[in-house]
Amino acid sequence: MKQILSQLIDDFLERTLPDPVPRAARFFEIKGKADVVTGMRRAGKTWFCFQKINQLLHDNIPLHQILYLNFEDERLLEFTVANFQDILDVYYGKFPENKNHTCYFFLDELQRIDGWEMFIRRLVDSENIQVYITGSSSKLLSTEIATGLRGRSLTTEIFPFSFQEYLRYHNLFTDTPESFGSKTAAILRNAVKQYFETGGFPEIQSMDSNTKIEVLQSYIDAVLLKDVIERHQVGNIPAIKHLVRTLMQSSGRKFSVNRFYNTLKSMSIKCTKNNLYNYLDHLTDAFVFYRVPIHTRSEKARMINPVKIYTIDTGLKNAMTFQNSADLGPTLENLVFLHLRRQKYQVEYVTTKDGFETDFLARNPLTGEIKLIQVCWQMADKKTFDREYRGLLHAMKELAVSSGTIVTWDDEARLDNDINVVSIWKWLLTS
Template identity: 30%
Template structure:
């Protein structure tokens, strides 16, 4: 079990603090393992095993898993002294917010919860707790984490080959923890995709026309990194002999965001310093799912590299927008507190026209924040203060 120290460092300052620790993210991204890692951290700090209670609300063996009062009645006699409560996939318990709030008020507890829903904190929990929570978003393995796993199990690691594998199959932890080969990895990812579609989206939101919904999602999967509009999507669905209203269309998009499978990115005018309310882009939380249900990750390498860099920026807590400098587009403008960086992503700097396109737009931005051009090239071609980095080195590096 890899120690995801990046996340442990985020959680450690909140241990024993009067806040609920909420870990959200796409199904099978490693949230349950994070609960195990936190428990290990507690034991290493001197807490007893008896002080830890772990409940998985997806389990059918829990007699109270579908009823808040039953869950409360089960826990009450166990909480005569300080306890650390770990609730996995708690969104499957209707009214779970009430349970968490009651436990926080009535007992000496330190609570950690996970859920496969981006809106875990948008409803009653935020109202009940009034800010007494902290959210940590858990993403699939980064390339750096995958290298760490490989170095633990292999005498020698070829980073270029490892990256090509990551390019196709993404970072879902199960693939790397079980050293899955190509066909097994694709089968696992396809089954995971179906599970997300059925359990986290269709059933939860009572979607009737699953065919139309799945066609829409496949459209986004094929077009990651490209702009979209309601008109273009409806035209696509019409060609597939499907028809949905604009309202239903946007509901479907929201459902996918809630299930943490899609990430929406707004545009920002970097000269006028304002967010533009049109032509958003969509990226996938894990690009390996694309290979499993659509294929062509290596053929569409520009899109996949862009997706990889975008998700890495999210992992590092950047707030990311698509930049617009005059009439030209900057792939990513990323902010983190007072820090800001700009990033262009391309496959290769194959000729001077490409070099001018990727560097030129960054040169138009009238500030002195760090600017990067990220490609697969092995030879560095930085110029005019703009840093050129190989994507593997960028993903491993600390300078951003």
């Protein structure tokens, strides 16, 4: 293993590093704490690390003070917890002078190695090393961090490109426009249409339409195989594949495991309810889907009410489902949810005592600020828009929130009761 590690270190030192589009996320970089980067496969965690490596080089940190290892490299298949010390032995054997300097270790998909957290704790406690870890499993990482690192880490979640990052990647706008004149608005309308359809996964941005769909579908295959089936030893493949398709179609809508269980039963697909709950946990653990609960103080009410489901990326959702006009509103709602999640809002949906619904109650965990947000495709659909307006107004009164927002595809207006209607292309840049 030492020979393999030596080769990997040499390969990294000779490698031409990519120069990725800068991401909005940032490492915490607090001395004595490991930086943990989580997110779905192909969302850009590795390139986020390369962004940091390039920054270190720009700050005149020598390349030999930086170590990058990808634990999904097939040459590390035989790597076990007993080999962690080999990393230090080989690295400092090559660069003994680095013992006197701060070094920077980037360890990609580290959760593949059982017992990794104890090694990281030792690095943080006893070595002059700033540690950066990436992983594609929220639960696995968080469990090990809680038990092994105990306050010695801070986590950054990486998503596919935000709309602003998408604009930067395609050289449309490097910063948020200062004004929204007709030319700027036309560019943004066209850009948000493409973003809505293809999503923000970095790799697919320059591909043709058919290739994008095939690659996005392959992402799901990879997640299912590596992060669900292999990691959790799932044997009921038909049930979990049908669950994935149903969850994709349910994006922006309520989802009930009990109802889905009955659907499987009618199709003669055998699966227990407990396994379905576990499969849903595995898929959210792998960052493919997010669950949004109802807003309530009652834990019982939270448990008996269905969650709303959102997919990690609208392009992924579109690649996995057959789209029709009825899906436009829920997909737009998915886009709004992802923006709130990127900004670290705690998100719930609201059902008032009178039965009116509001899509999002978003709470800033640091400031306590609350936003009530409704999503409606267009104001021209008067029946639907009136229903969304009433739902938002009832939620504002019941929760004593003074203002609200309705996000649409391209409509804007100022309504009574301090309700603001804003187009998605502007809201994504200004909220």
